[in-house]
Amino acid sequence: MHRVVQWGTGNVGRHALRAILGRPALELVGLRVYNPEKIGVDAGAIAGCPETGVHATDDVEAILALDADCVNYSALGATEDASGGVIDDLERLLRAGVNVTSSAPESLVYPKAAPRPIVERLEQACAQGNSSLFVSGVNPGFTMDVWPITMTRLSREIERIRVTEVLDMVEYTSQSAMYFMGFGQSPDAPAPLDAMHSTPETSPFYASLVMTADAIGFELEDYRYERDVGLAEETFAVKAGTIERGTIAVVKMGVYGIARGRDVLINEWVWRISNQVRPEWGIGEHWSMEIEGDPSMKLSMEPRTRLDSGRVVSLTVATAIVNAIPSVCAAPPGLRSPLDLPLWGGGYLS
Amino acid sequence: MSSYRVIQWGTGNVGRHALRGILERPELELVGLHAYSHDKLGQDAGELLDREPVGVVATNDVDALLALEADCVVYNALGTTLVSLEQPVDDLVRILESGKNCISSAIDLFLFMQRGVAPKFLTDEVIDRIEDACTRGGTTLYGTGMTPGFALDLFPITLTRVSRDVEHVRITEVVNLRDYRSSMMEFMGFGLVPGSDAEMYKLFADPPNSPYAASLAMVAHALGAELDSITYEREVATIDDPLEVAAGIMEAGTVVATRFWFTGHRAGRPLVTIEYVWRLTDAVRPDWPVGHCKWQVEITGDPSIRAEMELSTETDAKRPTSITVAMHCLNAIPAVCAAPPGIVSHFDLPVFGGRALGREPR
Numbered sequence: 001m002h003r004v005v006q007w008g009t010g011n012v013g014r015h016a017l018r019a020i021l022g023r024p025a026l027e028l029v030g031l032r033v034y035n036p037e038k039i040g041v042d043a044g045a046i047a048g049c050p051e052t053g054v055h056a057t058d059d060v061e062a063i064l065a066l067d068a069d070c071v072n073y074s075a076l077g078a079t080e081d082a083s084g085g086v087i088d089d090l091e092r093l094l095r096a097g098v099n100v101t102s103s104a105p106e107s108l109v110y111p112k113a114a115p116r117p118i119v120e121r122l123e124q125a126c127a128q129g130n131s132s133l134f135v136s137g138v139n140p141g142f143t144m145d146v147w148p149i150t151m152t153r154l155s156r157e158i159e160r161i162r163v164t165e166v167l168d169m170v171e172y173t174s175q176s177a178m179y180f181m182g183f184g185q186s187p188d189a190p191a192p193l194d195a196m197h198s199t200p201e202t203s204p205f206y207a208s209l210v211m212t213a214d215a216i217g218f219e220l221e222d223y224r225y226e227r228d229v230g231l232a233e234e235t236f237a238v239k240a241g242t243i244e245r246g247t248i249a250v251v252k253m254g255v256y257g258i259a260r261g262r263d264v265l266i267n268e269w270v271w272r273i274s275n276q277v278r279p280e281w282g283i284g285e286h287w288s289m290e291i292e293g294d295p296s297m298k299l300s301m302e303p304r305t306r307l308d309s310g311r312v313v314s315l316t317v318a319t320a321i322v323n324a325i326p327s328v329c330a331a332p333p334g335l336r337s338p339l340d341l342p343l344w345g346g347g348y349l350s
Numbered sequence: 351m352s353s354y355r356v357i358q359w360g361t362g363n364v365g366r367h368a369l370r371g372i373l374e375r376p377e378l379e380l381v382g383l384h385a386y387s388h389d390k391l392g393q394d395a396g397e398l399l400d401r402e403p404v405g406v407v408a409t410n411d412v413d414a415l416l417a418l419e420a421d422c423v424v425y426n427a428l429g430t431t432l433v434s435l436e437q438p439v440d441d442l443v444r445i446l447e448s449g450k451n452c453i454s455s456a457i458d459l460f461l462f463m464q465r466g467v468a469p470k471f472l473t474d475e476v477i478d479r480i481e482d483a484c485t486r487g488g489t490t491l492y493g494t495g496m497t498p499g500f501a502l503d504l505f506p507i508t509l510t511r512v513s514r515d516v517e518h519v520r521i522t523e524v525v526n527l528r529d530y531r532s533s534m535m536e537f538m539g540f541g542l543v544p545g546s547d548a549e550m551y552k553l554f555a556d557p558p559n560s561p562y563a564a565s566l567a568m569v570a571h572a573l574g575a576e577l578d579s580i581t582y583e584r585e586v587a588t589i590d591d592p593l594e595v596a597a598g599i600m601e602a603g604t605v606v607a608t609r610f611w612f613t614g615h616r617a618g619r620p621l622v623t624i625e626y627v628w629r630l631t632d633a634v635r636p637d638w639p640v641g642h643c644k645w646q647v648e649i650t651g652d653p654s655i656r657a658e659m660e661l662s663t664e665t666d667a668k669r670p671t672s673i674t675v676a677m678h679c680l681n682a683i684p685a686v687c688a689a690p691p692g693i694v695s696h697f698d699l700p701v702f703g704g705r706a707l708g709r710e711p712r
Contacts, residue, residue: 024574146701148703154677154678155704156367215703216705217705295665295673296661297660300658301657305654315652322514323510323511323512338700341700343697344511345510345573346512346573347516349517
């Protein structure tokens, strides 16, 4: 039985909380929230589960005093001040001797690919606290690393791996998310996505490419990013606002890991708020993978959830780290990755 | 990159692929080759594959093989060359106590050598003997393969890494055998009238001790459960008119498609189902899945997950299964050589991939 603190109760955190409460092998002992309205509320009420007797708090000292085995850290987006805040939190927890499973920062899904100063700070904290850190999610953390790496166990030769994510965001309500994705904007407008992905240092997906390259023995020589858009042919409305004719209704991005002078590891996203525009890029919500080589492999994966707003990404980011808790608690101290932890599955039996 | 000295054991369908893989890969060095068939003995490993000689000759002299310095034995001895569990267990004990790690595709149940799994075969005595051999030799045994060894166990288990709760896991293999020039058609019940007791189905008469027991137990284990019972069911479909396939003519009224499934139950409810759909034609039972060679996973729970995997190869007989069994063995060599001594399963090794060749694009 592992004593676990859930940190954060946003889109991802609520799914994580529900997963922890459902696991017989995990005991919820604390809940860290940011929103003052949630302080003192029973964790069960926040997760939509029966009462737990564990009340939400924003008192980090009280959380540290619980002497938990693991903090499951899913503080994200709006509740997190800046990326510096996440590292400060992780460092403090690890130094205090608590193992951490976390969905941020994404570069640490493969510590070898993360910025050195951050890795050194956190390694030191782990050494001091005799604790371990594991960062994961669904992408990065699963679809462009663990999934293809595992498939290549069957490979004799690998020429190229392409993983494509297709997501339907028509039901999204957040205007800031819409802006971030570029929906409803002119194709010439400056794009936050471009700013984030154009360099390996800032792209959340670079570490995932490095992990895959290392696991299959490819030496990455270069990295490249591309964005393509599909424009609305007519003006239409979605929950988050109006999409004018001629503005962006579909975004297709790709990050490319280059070895031997060619694209070998390709991670693509198609995000859309209209099925009428560029349907050939893929419709619905799924991941697909193609491994060219011997044997050639074609895979697809389609998860579905009815919980909360039905967003499977939030759910799978949460479960990818909750399912890791027992392995991370058993691991030697330090920054861990899937390549140095024994295999696990997940899910409790309902 | 570290280098591994490897003995290849067996040169059948799987063994040939493994042997070629060892010769192709810069990080693997072939140091010995065990063959069963008398016409292969004394032949050079390279020549067996119609390649340049490599200076390693096939032998059935086990003492001489085990006297070699090697990191690992890839044990691909197969059904037809082995009559019972006795011989492979004797082989593995000798290999392991001689100080060589071993990766085996030979016996499906070696995937998950846990007490209580297929108890008729994986007896305490068998497990104790192998564990002792690992201890004496300071060596590791890993059983692996494709079906089982990957598609029926590791593949669905990997998908459950993003599961919150799981009610049921179904894995379905779909194969169209129309182009197979196999002498095994009758063994599998094709071309026989319904109700005939085909040889293959006799292997399934005792479901808890069937070859699928290990995969079922592993999926359950990944979910933190143990199975209470395993059941087996079968359906067949016949054809109204004679059907010509690569293996011959299937007469009217005989079996041209079969669907059989094993279900692991827990607390009175089905938890894991492994299902096979093998067809000679897509014209019967269109409600059963169709496809050339694919595996479907359906996880019911939150999230519910549907996944599909389709493989193809241009190598040899263009059947992916043999090559994937061999490659899974070779790709596991670094992880197994790095593992602590003892019997290991999927759950004891980290996520790893293939150290593949990275051929230039065609």
